[in-house]
Amino acid sequence: MIATQLLLPKISYFSILPEICLIVGALVMLAMTSVTRNRITSKVYTGITVLAGIASIGFSIKNYHDVLRSGAHLVIDKVLAIDGFSVLAAILVSACVIIAAFLTQNFVDRENWSGPEIFALMLLAGSGAQFMAAANDLIMIFLGLEIMSISLYVLAALDTKRIQSGEAALKYLVLGGFASAIFIYGSAFVYGSTGTTNLGQIASFFATSYYTHNGLLIIGMVLVIAGLGFKVAAVPFHVWSPDVYQGAPSPSVTLMSSIAKIGGFAALLRILMTALVSYKADWQPIIYILAVASLLVGAFGGLVQSNVKRMLAYSAINHSGFILLGLVAATQVGVSASFVYLIAYSFIATGVFSVVTILGSKGDQNHDIRNYRGLAKKHPYLILGFAVLLFGQAGIPGTVGFIAKLSVFEALARSGGPGAYSLVVVAIVSSVISAVYYLRVVIACYSKPDEEMIIPDRLFSSSLSPISPIQKADGDIGQEHEGVTLLVEDKVENLKTEDVDTQDFRVGIGSSIAVILTSGIVVVLGIFPNLIIDLANHATFIF
């Protein structure tokens, strides 16, 4: 390089077309609205979002063929990697955005929202996640992280009618900003000890040099893991997630639970498995502890929740633990297994939150498990899809959730590292414990409306939390947080009201598409797992 002048890198626009598609889609929508004030219906926005998503998938597939044909390559001054992992992750992100868009269309109509913000932000968040998955440079990861996170902060705050939404957004913003700062601080340490932020160059630095005192690097590594751990809600960086999941509008949570995880895990996998792979012995124990903690907290935390969104937050934490198992294995097989899990989890999570959004009914408040009673009678097919998705979460064979668990266990057992087998057992036990709360929801849906809720109340109030349902509702939003009295009153009010009306809703076409698509994928991939396992075997890093 010539050092005398500021040289802008050559930008290979063609390689980043998937991201560009999403961003252009968002900009087109914003421009259209500014020209034709509020005359555009949500269908048009959905159409544009879906089109942008499909275009993005199309260009990703083209990139995928390039990778298969001519191998993985680095573009734009080596900050972005176009390899099997990044293009497949990009496809996954776009697919999640498309599903979420279908769902959001019915949601905004139901809630009388106008304007393209939610769609535009979903596309932007998606592009951020795609950048994170492709980033080959700590700075680029940070940029992707911020594009995604800032969009998600706003998405969490979008429901201006509900104070919970603002509260959730504030929590997410403050803690998320903190986590981003930690990440960039860690990156600074890594830069300080290696002289570069490029992941490839960090790896080659360690290939040629050896530190006798590597304290600085270890600090950097730990901070980077902590920052990304926050984004994927791994214990102990998870405390934000139940509150945010409960408060944020349901379509936003759909996205938050899927693409934020894809982006976060993609970055984490790439940093640890390429740049810091020679420090495997140092980060493996950290990941091990994070995995065990996430598995257990996710499994036990969900048991005592009566709010379904909150419960699903713990479920997401539990799944993070499973995805981390592939990283504990720290092999290429492990990366593929984590990727299989990410695919499976993303579809299941978007599907489950789609149903939850529908069931939330007008006001997006109807998320207490008691209000789910008798739904199966009224909406048999919707609840069947819901049951399929929840069984997928529980990892019942025949669903893709099982394949995902099988592949991470297999990868972990094959790595044969210290404590691998015992970790498999911990993970399996946690999956059974978490099955309790998935089944609770299914049972609630299939019980009669007037039937006493035998399961959650008796089972859990007697053994785990000896408090009355009303008190429990108070506790739901987290007792330690101040300023939620309004919320609590709201909640109690919600419990007292007749819950018959809340079940009278129509399932819109968009939501139906989202649910059919996801539950179909969950079953089809469960029966023909070759489709994703082969793909995931191509999800390799460039190094």
Added chain:
Amino acid sequence: MTQTSFPFLTVIVLLPIIGGVLLAFVPVDKLAKYLALGVSVVSGVLALIVMLLFKTGDAGYQFVTNHSWVSSLGIGWHFGVDGISLFLMEMVALIFPIILIATGDKTKNNTYSAWLLILEGACFGSFLSMDLFGFFLFFELTLIPAYFLIIGWGGKERSKAALKFFLYTLFGSAFLFAAMVILVVIHHSQTGVFTFDITKLAHTKLSYASQVLLFLGFSAAFVIKTPIFPFHTWSPKAYSEAPTSGSISLASIMAKLGTYGLLRFDLNFFPQASYRLAPILLTLGVIGIIYGAIVAAVQRDFKRLVAFSSLSHLGFVAIGIFAFSTIAMNGAILQMFNHGILTAAMFLIIGMILERTKTIDISKLSGLQKAAPVLSGAMIVVILASLGLPGTNGFIGEFLILSGTFIGHRWWAVVALGGVILSAVYLLWAYQRAFHRKAEESHSVIKDMTMKEKLYIAPLIILIFFIGIFPSTMLNKISPSVNLLVHHVQQANHIVKQPAYAASYKSGSAASKNKHSNLNATELYRPGAPTSRWLYAAKSTSNETNLQMKTGSVK
């Protein structure tokens, strides 16, 4: 292994599942039960054809179909049937059509029939799969329809029962899952091949310690599913809260998945661990026999009584498996079939009683015999078979198990024998209370069995006597596979160093044993027996003419 051109087993497994899934989405409430019955009967007929074409005397798998399914993990769509699984398949094929006829009344819609069909397919799949992954898949898949049958059509506390049942079994399966993955990974590390093929996995070399751990992992799932004492606590609740169809499928069919798993996987994969840990399972089996019988005696709810009697009867099956004698194991497999038939008949009759009197509380029932003589007659036949009256199928099963166990594990057999007497106590006592006594007003006018009810109970009653009188028709088909399995265990434990025992069955002639040959070679071992006994055992093994006995003397 024989290959056939028509993929019988694939069709048998897939037809009900596909039929069930289609039925769930086609709103044909009126027609649903006939369509479901049709599908189920077609599968049943195919299973019957398989039995007729089954080559007697062949110890290996027959009708094998093998296609790659998930190539990267070595998972195959791999089905086959041998003597061990043949009659379990027939049991599924027989009982599901009967359930569909018996319980398809007006209150049931298409979803109900759909769940039953899916359950049927899953049960077929678990018994026939030769791929560990496939087995696990179907084994777990049985949970979902059973769960929905309970929460959809069960009794008052069905939600609790369903959750308990689901979680309990899922918990067991979790260990099976872990052990399965670890076994496959160990096999991979030894051979470099990823496979879930059970015939190949059986050759995995395992240290004794890992055998024990994996054995415990596999067994956890199976003893809970069966259930074997003390892992039975889910079953009384689930049996009593489930609708008749659910109770039958849980007790008759799904319970056998557990015992089948013990037989097929534990003994095959971990022969040494199975052999050395056998005393634990024998003891649990015997405790189950006695405990189940005692607790059954004090039950007021008829369904709970059957739940505990099942615990008792499946204890026999467990000791039959872990006695490691060909006789006992033949008996165990026969008894699995018998128990399926008897429990199904019992629950069907209880279902009829419930329909007529609205209660199955034994203390509230009385004098049913006067009003419903045919129903009572059917019940007494089932009860007598269940307590092992000679001439019925129950006798053959229990007799083979007890005599086979007695040779190697004398004291367990002696204690288990007490269970036979106790079962007479609780069954006859319950019968007396419910059917004899002076009839209450409301019970004196109940309807007897209708024609339809007689028709669907009849095949079960006929089978009870048929097997009781001609057990050899079944035992001939069962025993070659059993001999192979027993030989496999013995060889792994260096008990017998003779060439494969099953060789003597090439001729395909009658091979079941009678009382006199009970004392032949392979049975004659037990832990800690003096060496001279082994020598004697080995010597008389060569005397194969002993085995070729006429079957008539079994009776």
